[in-house]
Amino acid sequence: MEKFAESFEAYFEKNRKILEESLMSFLRDKVEAQEIDVAKYIIEGGKRLRGLLTLYFAELIGGSFKNALKAAVALELVHSCSLAIDDIIDLDTKRRGKDAAWVAKGLAKTVLVSNLLIPLAIKEVEYLGDDAVKNVIETWLKITKGEINDVFNSEATYLEIIEYKTSSLFQLSLILGAIAANRKDLIGISEKFGLYLGYLYQISDDLIDSKFYINSSEKPPFLSKMLKWLGINDNQNLNWEMLKEVVFKKLNFYYKKIVEMTSTLEDVNMATTFNQIAIYIVQKILSEGGLLWKPTL
Amino acid sequence: MEKFAESFEAYFEKNRKILEESLMSFLRDKVEAQEIDVAKYIIEGGKRLRGLLTLYFAELIGGSFKNALKAAVALELVHSCSLAIDDIIDLDTKRRGKDAAWVAKGLAKTVLVSNLLIPLAIKEVEYLGDDAVKNVIETWLKITKGEINDVFNSEATYLEIIEYKTSSLFQLSLILGAIAANRKDLIGISEKFGLYLGYLYQISDDLIDSKFYINSSEKPPFLSKMLKWLGINDNQNLNWEMLKEVVFKKLNFYYKKIVEMTSTLEDVNMATTFNQIAIYIVQKILSEGGLLWKPTL
Numbered sequence: 405m406e407k408f409a410e411s412f413e414a415y416f417e418k419n420r421k422i423l424e425e426s427l428m429s430f431l432r433d434k435v436e437a438q439e440i441d442v443a444k445y446i447i448e449g450g451k452r453l454r455g456l457l458t459l460y461f462a463e464l465i466g467g468s469f470k471n472a473l474k475a476a477v478a479l480e481l482v483h484s485c486s487l488a489i490d491d492i493i494d495l496d497t498k499r500r501g502k503d504a505a506w507v508a509k510g511l512a513k514t515v516l517v518s519n520l521l522i523p524l525a526i527k528e529v530e531y532l533g534d535d536a537v538k539n540v541i542e543t544w545l546k547i548t549k550g551e552i553n554d555v556f557n558s559e560a561t562y563l564e565i566i567e568y569k570t571s572s573l574f575q576l577s578l579i580l581g582a583i584a585a586n587r588k589d590l591i592g593i594s595e596k597f598g599l600y601l602g603y604l605y606q607i608s609d610d611l612i613d614s615k616f617y618i619n620s621s622e623k624p625p626f627l628s629k630m631l632k633w634l635g636i637n638d639n640q641n642l643n644w645e646m647l648k649e650v651v652f653k654k655l656n657f658y659y660k661k662i663v664e665m666t667s668t669l670e671d672v673n674m675a676t677t678f679n680q681i682a683i684y685i686v687q688k689i690l691s692e693g694g695l696l697w698k699p700t701l
Numbered sequence: 702m703e704k705f706a707e708s709f710e711a712y713f714e715k716n717r718k719i720l721e722e723s724l725m726s727f728l729r730d731k732v733e734a735q736e737i738d739v740a741k742y743i744i745e746g747g748k749r750l751r752g753l754l755t756l757y758f759a760e761l762i763g764g765s766f767k768n769a770l771k772a773a774v775a776l777e778l779v780h781s782c783s784l785a786i787d788d789i790i791d792l793d794t795k796r797r798g799k800d801a802a803w804v805a806k807g808l809a810k811t812v813l814v815s816n817l818l819i820p821l822a823i824k825e826v827e828y829l830g831d832d833a834v835k836n837v838i839e840t841w842l843k844i845t846k847g848e849i850n851d852v853f854n855s856e857a858t859y860l861e862i863i864e865y866k867t868s869s870l871f872q873l874s875l876i877l878g879a880i881a882a883n884r885k886d887l888i889g890i891s892e893k894f895g896l897y898l899g900y901l902y903q904i905s906d907d908l909i910d911s912k913f914y915i916n917s918s919e920k921p922p923f924l925s926k927m928l929k930w931l932g933i934n935d936n937q938n939l940n941w942e943m944l945k946e947v948v949f950k951k952l953n954f955y956y957k958k959i960v961e962m963t964s965t966l967e968d969v970n971m972a973t974t975f976n977q978i979a980i981y982i983v984q985k986i987l988s989e990g991g992l993l994w995k996p997t998l
Contacts (some may be wrong), residue, residue: 436849438849438850438855492808512789512790513853514785516852519845520846525840535835537831541823542820548816552733552813555810556810693789
């Protein structure tokens with residue numbers, strides 16, 4: 405298990421640069437000189453997890469890296485734009501260790517260049533056919549619905565918001581990987597796995613973020629929603645160790661859900677890989693925040 | 702001629718209400734309760750020229766009203782969203798006789814609900830097939846490029862900006878009408894006619910708007926671009942009668958371009974109708990500003 409996780413990480417390290425170069429060559433080819441600086445700013449600095457997942461999954465199921473590369477570019481475009489818009493909505497001023505795009509480049513330019521990159525991302529997957537196009541459109545719609553739920557203070561639960569804003573992109577990563585590998589039969593499993601992967605990713609990410617607010621009286625909306633979901637009374641004194649323990653149990657719960665699901669797969673190699681991807685993603689996010697997590701079954 | 706223009710207007714009057722009802726039923730079906738108020742605000746109050754053009758053209762060339770109706774809805778969605786975004790970019794506070802959407806409903810909600818309505822508009826034409834979908838995406842991209850040219854103070858000329866921001870939508874109106882009527886052979890002529898129709902519409906609209914700025918020392922960007930295009934020195938005292946005369950000549954020039962183009966069409970009825978649509982649109986816009994224009998050949 406440990407060994408595989410390493411090779412998975414090695415794959416990501418090895419191919420991140422190629423994906424990065426493809427993103428930059430996309431910009432040079434498809435974006436005009438005047439707006440390239442803003443587009444670059446929106447795109448740069450990501451971990452490229454979603455695009456790399458597309459590439460990895462496509463190769464895992466017999467497809468070629470080359471045929472999945474433009475889809476991976478599209479993934480990163482949609483993801484980056486969703487973050488740029490999200491920062492405007494939440495009035496967040498920092499992103500990926502620098503000023504948010506709307507702070508650095510202005511609101512109008514950020515909105516417009518996002519509005520440019522999204523249809524360009526859709527066109528970028530046209531070579532994979534109409535199903536790919538439809539899935540990108542559907543994902544953009546879902547992300548937007550998630551953001552709308554945020555901004556309208558909807559009754560949507562913590563998990564529902566994750567499903568729209570985070571899982572939708574992991575699902576798209578896998579779906580486009582499946583389409584690029586000519587394995588449309590795997591779209592169903594991609595949707596299921598992507599849903600749980602989004603849960604694991606976002607719960608881990610929010611746990612790390614919650615550390616900053618643990619003693620603050622004013623809780624950001626994501627934390628209030630998360631605490632409500634965890635059944636923790638918002639008004640009681642939050643104890644970091646306690647929160648961590650409860651969240652770790654949830655991570656384990658959803659990891660077990662994935663194992664349950666993958667145990668029904670005929671392809672044992674794919675099942676093991678799915679389990680490993682889940683562990684890798686949780687461990688990667690948590691380790692960046694200085695936390696160590698291991699699943700127990 | 703006069704008679705036909707009336708019947709064309711009659712068609713618009715008769716069907717505007719049906720299109721309006723379809724827009725509202727679209728909202729009820731596809732937009733959730735929490736954001737319907739913002740969506741309605743963005744959509745309401747338009748002349749519905751573009752959607753009605755789709756319906757009219759589809760019927761003219763043998764298609765059914767029913768089969769073009771959802772395309773007409775999509776047209777009005779894209780158009781309304783482009784105006785809502787445009788007002789944010791230009792910091793315009795008024796639109797269609799009321800506060801601009803971002804002023805009335807807030808910036809974040811306006812951006813997000815536009816981001817919701819665009820993919821919904823794309824999905825709305827899926828019943829017409831992939832060409833329709835691609836054309837809507839392409840149009841959204843063009844409109845955005847036009848707005849980007851505005852905001853980045855690009856070197857784009859007056860006509861280039863019209864082509865991206867205005868003609869693109871008239872072209873889409875006709876293209877979707879052609880597709881809805883199973884007349885893809887008319888896409889080429891739709892593009893040509895839509896381009897000129899956009900010129901005529903926007904030049905007329907800008908002439909009306911320019912009246913407010915005729916004596917102001919600070920000219921808005923659209924007027925500076927227009928004057929440069931007309932070869933009028935920005936610094937000289939603008940004379941309204943002179944400006945009107947120069948613009949009327951341009952309108953006549955592009956009307957003549959349309960007549961030249963339509964005179965090559967085998968279908969004489971379509972040729973006459975195109976000419977009449979052009980006259981109708983210019984006269985409608987100008988008459989709203991109290992001006993009377995007649996083409997001379």
